Each structure stands twice: as structure tokens, then as C-alpha cells.
Amino acid sequence: MAKNKRDVDAKVKKAALEETAARLFMEQGFEATSMQQIARALDVAPNTLYWYYASKDELLVGVLNRLLSQTLQHLPAMGGLPLKAQMAWLLDELEQSREMVATVHSRLDQSPVIRAWHDQFHQFVESTVIFALKTAGVEASRCATLATVATFLVEGLLAHPHSAHQRHDILEWFAASAGDQLGGAAV
Amino acid sequence: MAKNKRDVDAKVKKAALEETAARLFMEQGFEATSMQQIARALDVAPNTLYWYYASKDELLVGVLNRLLSQTLQHLPAMGGLPLKAQMAWLLDELEQSREMVATVHSRLDQSPVIRAWHDQFHQFVESTVIFALKTAGVEASRCATLATVATFLVEGLLAHPHSAHQRHDILEWFAASAGDQLGGAAV
DNA sequence: ACCTGAACACCGTTCAAGT
DNA sequence: ACCTGAACACCGTTCAAGT
Numbered sequence: 001m002a003k004n005k006r007d008v009d010a011k012v013k014k015a016a017l018e019e020t021a022a023r024l025f026m027e028q029g030f031e032a033t034s035m036q037q038i039a040r041a042l043d044v045a046p047n048t049l050y051w052y053y054a055s056k057d058e059l060l061v062g063v064l065n066r067l068l069s070q071t072l073q074h075l076p077a078m079g080g081l082p083l084k085a086q087m088a089w090l091l092d093e094l095e096q097s098r099e100m101v102a103t104v105h106s107r108l109d110q111s112p113v114i115r116a117w118h119d120q121f122h123q124f125v126e127s128t129v130i131f132a133l134k135t136a137g138v139e140a141s142r143c144a145t146l147a148t149v150a151t152f153l154v155e156g157l158l159a160h161p162h163s164a165h166q167r168h169d170i171l172e173w174f175a176a177s178a179g180d181q182l183g184g185a186a187v
Numbered sequence: 188m189a190k191n192k193r194d195v196d197a198k199v200k201k202a203a204l205e206e207t208a209a210r211l212f213m214e215q216g217f218e219a220t221s222m223q224q225i226a227r228a229l230d231v232a233p234n235t236l237y238w239y240y241a242s243k244d245e246l247l248v249g250v251l252n253r254l255l256s257q258t259l260q261h262l263p264a265m266g267g268l269p270l271k272a273q274m275a276w277l278l279d280e281l282e283q284s285r286e287m288v289a290t291v292h293s294r295l296d297q298s299p300v301i302r303a304w305h306d307q308f309h310q311f312v313e314s315t316v317i318f319a320l321k322t323a324g325v326e327a328s329r330c331a332t333l334a335t336v337a338t339f340l341v342e343g344l345l346a347h348p349h350s351a352h353q354r355h356d357i358l359e360w361f362a363a364s365a366g367d368q369l370g371g372a373a374v
Numbered sequence: 375a376c377c378t379g380a381a382c383a384c385c386g387t388t389c390a391a392g393t
Numbered sequence: 394a395c396c397t398g399a400a401c402a403c404c405g406t407t408c409a410a411g412t
Contacts, residue, residue, distance in 0.1 A: 035404085036403095044377075046405090046406090051375085051376060052376095055406080102295070102296055105292065106294075106296075108289070110219075144356075146360075148343070148353065151343065152340050152343025152347075153339055155339070155342075156336075162335075170332055173333075173364075223385085231396075233397095234397070235397075237386090
């Protein structure tokens with residue numbers, strides 16, 4: 001288990017690999033970026049990538065986890081804020097990875113490994129939102145439904161182009177509806 | 188403009204082509220179905236398909252329009268029903284084309300022709316829902332927001348596996364929230 | 375352990391040629 | 394107008410071989 005030189009080197013190389021891949025995926029999209037292209041940017045042979053990742057989708061998972069861990073570092077600061085603000089923050093955060101979000105959804109039915117990552121991510125987000133709702137005093141039986149609705153609204157806003165005005169109206173309406181039904185908890 | 192024999196033949200052949208393609212797309216998915224495979228099922232050479240459609244995506248558009256026109260024939264009967272029932276009907280209808288819905292969303296960023304079809308379809312659905320809401324007496328300024336939310340919820344339910352219980356809770360909550368805010372209109 | 379050259383089995387699409 | 398055979402330029406991935 002000792003971290004020897006080799007492990008460090010491998011980690012560093014994977015990091016460089018994922019950063020390059022992430023850049024190309026975001027610039028051109030996942031489908032439009034070939035393994036050849038990534039390899040060329042790294043100055044290695046195309047099949048070298050397969051020593052580190054079993055497939056292009058596994059490389060995508062590596063990229064996703066890297067992006068996720070970066071986002072999670074900013075999470076603690078969001079603890080006490082109202083739900084509407086938290087959704088707005090999540091939206092801003094995800095919007096910077098719009099391309100990646102769309103890619104994940106587009107490969108759900110084609111790639112079991114992406115499906116697994118997606119489902120796990122969703123479960124994490126939903127349970128986090130449910131916890132936040134409970135903490136805000138929302139009736140326990142309603143929390144799951146509200147969390148799912150919140151998720152669907154965020155995904156809808158991400159997938160479809162919209163104005164700041166539209167976004168505001170939707171989040172406002174949701175927060176009001178969620179709050180109203182339980183006598184004005186601070187949602 | 189006269190409908191001569193040639194036109195009829197072409198229509199019939201396109202119909203057969205699109206039905207075969209639709210079947211394979213639904214059985215195996217769009218990506219997993221090659222032009223070769225479709226051609227083989229029709230007993231023609233692969234490039235024959237390109238005489239009728241400029242690309243695989245244009246063939247998909249043909250299939251989509253065919254499915255849509257079938258669905259639209261059942262639409263008139265839905266006129267007077269409450270919004271919740273209409274959403275449930277739309278969900279059942281779309282769920283039979285889950286694969287196609289997912290395919291359309293997955294190709295939005297790759298294919299301008301699919302993007303155009305999708306946007307047009309969305310506009311049609313939203314304006315239909317807005318009309319239904321206005322007819323039900325919903326305040327005009329709220330209609331657009333509610334229609335968008337309804338759309339997002341339908342898409343969310345379609346994209347993510349869920350129980351009948353979850354679906355019921357979400358539709359119930361939405362109808363209640365939409366109705367409450369304007370003194371109990373028959374939404 | 376790490377990387378390569380060469381190949382494999384596809385893919386959507388094009389083009390010149392036939393009828 | 395309609396259809397074909399043959400090819401093109403890719404693609405993700407594999408494998409045997411090198412160090």
C-alpha cells in the first residue's frame with residue numbers, strides 16, 4: 001500500500017490525460033472528439049490510452065469524477081442557504097458543464113458504465129436535497145417528491161435554452177409552491 | 188401537382204422504409220442500428236437509403252413525423268380533461284416511444300436537423316398546454332411558467348425510471364400547486 | 375509497467391455506373 | 394427516377410511486440 005514513485009507517476013499521468021480529455025470534450029463535444037485526437041494532444045500513440053482506461057466511456061467517467069470533485073469543494077459553503085438559492089447555485093455550477101451533462105444523458109442507454117455513474121450521482125444529489133428539506137422542517141412524506149421535482153426542474157432548465165427571466169419565474173414558483181403547502185417553512 | 192403513379196410509389200416506399208427503420212430503432216436503439224441493417228431488412232443496397240434521405244438523421248426525422256402523426260390522431264378526445272389527466276395521457280403515449288425520445292435528446296447537439304425538429308415539437312406542445320391552461324381559467328401571466336414546468340416534469344419522468352406511486356405523487360403535487368395559486372380553477 | 379505499429383471490424387456516406 | 398458495387402475516410406478497440 002506504500003505510495004511508491006510508480007503510483008505517483010501514474011496518478012500524475014492520469015490527471016494530465018483527464019484534463020486534456022476534459023478540455024477537448026468541452027470544446028468539441030464527446031462524440032466529436034476521437035481517441036486519436038486526445039492521443040495527438042498528449043503526444044502518445046492512440047492505443048496508449050487503453051492502458052489507462054478500458055474504453056472511451058471509462059475515460060469519460062474519469063473526467064466526470066474529476067469535475068465532480070472540483071465542484072464538491074465549493075459545496076460546504078452552501079449549507080444554510082434557502083432551497084431556491086441552492087438550486088440556482090447548482091444550476092450555475094452545472095451550466096459550466098452543460099456539454100458534459102448532455103453527454104452523460106446521451107450515453108445512458110449505450111454505456112452501462114455511464115449509466116452506473118449517472119444513477120449514483122442522482123442518488124447522491126437527491127439524498128442531499130432530501131436532507132436539506134428535512135432540515136428546513138418540510139414534512140417527511142413530501143420530501144422525496146419535492147426533491148425529485150427539484151431535480152427534474154434543474155435538468156429541464158439545463159437541457160433547454162431559457163432566459164434569466166424564465167429561470168427566475170420557475171424557481172420562484174417552485175419555492176412558493178413547496179413552501180405554501182406546509183405553512184411557510186423557510187424553503 | 189397531379190398525383191401520378193410515381194408519387195404514389197415513392198410514398199409507399201418511404202412508408203415501408205420508415206416502418207422498418209422505426210421497428211429496428213425501437214428494438215435496438217438508433218445508434219445500434221446501422222444503415223446496412225435497415226437496408227438488409229428491406230432487401231436493398233445500403234446506399235439506396237440515401238436516395239430517399241440525405242442522412243441517417245433525416246431518416247430519423249421521417250420516423251419521428253410518422254410516429255407523431257399517429258399520436259395526433261388520438262389527441263382530439265383529450266380536449267376537455269383536467270391537466271393532470273392530460274399529462275398522464277401524454278406520459279403513457281410518450282412512454283411507448285421512450286427509446287425515440289431519448290434518441291432525439293441524445294442527438295440534439297450533434298444534428299441540426301434533429302435539433303430543429305425537437306424545438307418545433309416543443310413549441311407545439313407548450314403552446315397547446317398554454318392554451319389548455321388559459322381555457323381552464325388560469326391567470327395569463329402564469330400560464331407560460333406552468334406549461335414549462337409541466338413539460339420538464341414529463342421529460343423528467345420519461346428519462347428516469349420511477350414507480351407508479353412516484354409518478355402519481357408528482358402529478359398530484361403539481362396539479363394541486365398549479366390550482367391552489369389561483370383559487371381552485373379546475374386544473 | 376508502460377508504450378507502440380499495425381491491423382480488425384465496423385461506421386455513415388459518396389460517386390460513377392447501370393437500368 | 395431509381396438502384397447498385399465499390400470505394401472513402403473515418404471510428405473505437407485489440408494484439409503481438411518492444412523496452
